[in-house]
Amino acid sequence: MLLEVNELRKTYATGFEALKGISLKVNKGEILALLGPNGAGKTSLISTICGITNPSSGSVVIDGYDISKNFRDARKLVGLVPQDITLEPFEKVANTINFSRGLFGKKKDDALTEKILTKLALWDKRDSRLMELSGGMKRRVLIAKALIHEPRLLFLDEPTASVDVELRQSMWNVVADLKKDGVTIILTTHYIEEAEAIADRVGIMNKGELLLVEEKTSLMQKFGQKILNIELQKRLNQLPKEFSKENVKLSDDGLTLTYIYDTKQKKTGITKLLSNLSNSGINLRDIQTDQSSLEEIFVNLVKEKVE
């Protein structure tokens, strides 16, 4: 266990309750994606764990070190890539990275600087001033700053917000490499596809609460509905009566039947449906199945909680 959050609460001076008793355990070497709409409390959670804001109550332990009582030992293990691009515009890339390493009590390490900057495709920009860099490069500088003290737990707060598709893919590659090196990663994102692509587990937050944390695959199984699309040989004017009780719908053009079923159930009802179709003399052209995405799961889950 690398991170243990117990009943963490954060209420701001305005009375706004950003975190309503969050409990969370994160294992070494895993990637956890925190999903949630704006104002869900994702950034508040990260800020509180990292020491940027004081918790109102609750505790956070990182690799056995309490973030209040043993703040030095706890923080040495943590790297943070913030959501906003916050860099001193007149500084040079290498200087700002060495500054970050110094803050963590470590002397300059030229070989490591070169390794990290090369990995992030920034080595040839090491003597450039930060204001001369593009948005994507700046975001990579932030990652370099967070990695230069060799953290074991890395927080990425919306690392791919407003970056292009190519850069997003390269960020995912960086994250995959870090995982190989044994770094534990917690990232927040709006992009469900991002969580789907790189996370081991997914946590869903809404209004200061952690609604659930699940293995990505089991989450998709648990909440995942599948859709069976059946293309017909001949157009149907209306859905035969025997199918009306089942979860079957006929498309407007009368050429496709859709059947929504739950993979969690022992009997999905597919065999029965296909057999009934055959008995009714309806001939099929093709069959396809679609899995509902994390996005649909997320929307449904948040909607359920609100209702």
Place this chain on the structure above:
Amino acid sequence: MNFQAVKAIYFFEMARFFRTLLQSFVSPVISTSLYFVVFGTAIGSRIQEVEGISYGAFIVPGLIMLSVMTQATSNGSFGIYFPKFIGTIYELLSAPISYFEIILGYVGAAATKALFIGLVILATAAIFVDLKIMHPVAMILFLVLTCISFSLLGFILGIWARNFEQLQLVPLLVVTPLVFLGGSFYSVSMLPPIWQTITLFNPVVYLVSGFRWSFFGNADVPILVSLLAISSFTIVCITIVAWIFNTGWRIKQ
């Protein structure tokens, strides 16, 4: 103690100073020279001597104090306000550094810059007037304490300020007037009796007086009172800074 972090902050801040060395160095030299031309030549030709000292030499300690106090305040405030303003303060707050180490880095750098400027002005003044420092150790002590305490004051302002206007407010509307009215360019004894009493409520009087004593051996107020004043001011600033970090006021809301 995370010395490496203190060093990192200190040199990062000093690098900012050296990036604008021309401005940091030339600006105090030019303004000091202008003060000597205006005050020393124009006014000094009418005043001649104050307490047995040529007017040109008399204003040197006040001139140094004026620059040191304003520079220490603005450097101290800008050093911490800038990371707050652009958001890089997250790095300081999430790093394994204590508040004491953060202050040591920022206030240390701001005080060093102010000290450097104070010494540049002293050197420039020595070109214009014949200067003798009667108590050099006390002079350095006063100078260093003033640099530190006003850098601490600046640090507090930097944390307090929500915008650039507020950042300039205290140095422009409080520190500079207090220094001008604090006997920098005149002896308190030259004022009418009622103003002599009122001026004693100005804390800067004690600092300028003590600093001038270290040059010429003359003081408006007893030297121990001056020393007590600057020490108390430093302690008050340290207490406020400690409170700010313990409560997270305007930093860790």
